[in-house]
Amino acid sequence: MRVGVDEAKRIMMEHFADTARRFGLSELYGYIYGVLFFEDEPLSLGKIAERTGYSLSHVSTALKLLENIGLVKRIKKPGDKRAYYTAIKNIREWRKEAYYKKIEEDVRQTRKNLLKALEAIGDDESEEAMKIKERIEFSLQRNAITERIINIFLKNEEEKF
Known part of the structure; x- marks a missing residue:
């Protein structure tokens, strides 16, 4: 059963990457959105970079744009200095x-x-x-x-x- 889930996620990740490319953006924007789309809990910048395989600086820059256009929301957790991110799923x-x-x-x-x-x-x-x-x-x-x-x-x- 896991193979089907992994394949479904791969298909959607590629879809998000292709969508980013159609809008003239790097596929990174789509991959970031895809990573966050499938998560139930917000992720830190470091976790997102780790999951996408891109550098912290590239991911940070992309997150700023995704936040500005309303696809990603930044969240602060009490007692934690790091920012966490979640995808707008609606x-x-x-x-x-x-x-x-x-x-x-x-x-x-x-x-x-x-x-x-x-x-x-x-x-x-x-x-x-x-x-x-x-x-x-x-x-x-x-x-x-x-x-x-x-x-x-x-x-x-x-x-x-």
């Missing part, structure tokens, strides 16, 4: 709250900065200004499409739950 909640919301915020910030850059060009009609203006206007159109798509995803997520 992926549906994470996806809705962290992933889509962060993308939505990035789309809003992108629009704001594109408009600010367009305003900075002002009445400049030089060749360079016109090229930049054209690129910004194209980006604004793409940004508006992205914003509509994200809003559709958020609306659909709310209706399902």
